[in-house]
Amino acid sequence: DAGITQSPRYKITETGRQVTLMCHQTWSHSYMFWYRQDLGHGLRLIYYSAAADITDKGEVPDGYVVSRSKTENFPLTLESATRSQTSVYFCASSGGSGSPLHFGNGTRLTVT
Amino acid sequence: AQRVTQPEKLLSVFKGAPVELKCNYSYSGSPELFWYVQYSRQRLQLLLRHISRESIKGFTADLNKGETSFHLKKPFAQEEDSAMYYCALKRSGGSEKLVFGKGTKLTVNP
Numbered sequence: 001d002a003g004i005t006q007s008p009r010y011k012i013t014e015t016g017r018q019v020t021l022m023c024h025q026t027w028s029h030s031y032m033f034w035y036r037q038d039l040g041h042g043l044r045l046i047y048y049s050a051a052a053d054i055t056d057k058g059e060v061p062d063g064y065v066v067s068r069s070k071t072e073n074f075p076l077t078l079e080s081a082t083r084s085q086t087s088v089y090f091c092a093s094s095g096g097s098g099s100p101l102h103f104g105n106g107t108r109l110t111v112t
Numbered sequence: 113a114q115r116v117t118q119p120e121k122l123l124s125v126f127k128g129a130p131v132e133l134k135c136n137y138s139y140s141g142s143p144e145l146f147w148y149v150q151y152s153r154q155r156l157q158l159l160l161r162h163i164s165r166e167s168i169k170g171f172t173a174d175l176n177k178g179e180t181s182f183h184l185k186k187p188f189a190q191e192e193d194s195a196m197y198y199c200a201l202k203r204s205g206g207s208e209k210l211v212f213g214k215g216t217k218l219t220v221n222p
């Protein structure tokens with residue numbers, strides 16, 4: 001599904017730096033999500049959004065900030081990156097009403 | 113709070129053997145259950161959802177409310193089934209967010 005894209009695919013950053021992961025979808029889906037995938041933890045929800053300008057915390061929101069000024073974009077910002085934020089980050093979108101989540105290809109982030 | 117448990121991190125079977133990936137959940141209401149799959153170098157994608165009651169790629173899963181389980185089964189595993197499998201739960205009538213289990217890595221050996 002080329003309808004949801006994440007950038008960059010790979011990112012290496014240093015502890016303390018701010019980094020933004022981008023997510024863009026072309027379906028005009030109302031719902032968008034950010035998950036992180038870690039060995040032994042599976043997928044954990046960081047933040048989600050039900051519509052433009054509506055966001056809410058997930059299971060592990062600390063250290064992250066999101067915004068959704070436009071329906072199609074849902075950037076995730078690490079305000080001051082820490083090594084514990086080294087992970088693979090997945091963005092997903094959904095049309096709601098129980099429709100399935102469509103995932104992006106993921107961003108592999110390494111914090112040194 | 114809802115929780116999804118996949119007790120097996122790794123599961124290895126031989127081609128042609130039956131396979132069952134276990135999923136148990138805890139949720140006081142009526143959940144919607146899903147199986148997502150991630151093949152090597154591919155993105156996560158939906159495999160099954162319990163409300164569809166369909167078979168995809170030979171896989172089936174039945175929601176057992178009494179045992180709070182949603183195990184994924186296939187009678188004859190194929191090598192191309194090797195992947196990471198995630199069970200996920202959505203609360204009924206509410207938020208669209210999914211709670212995922214920790215995943216089971218299935219390897220089908222030739």
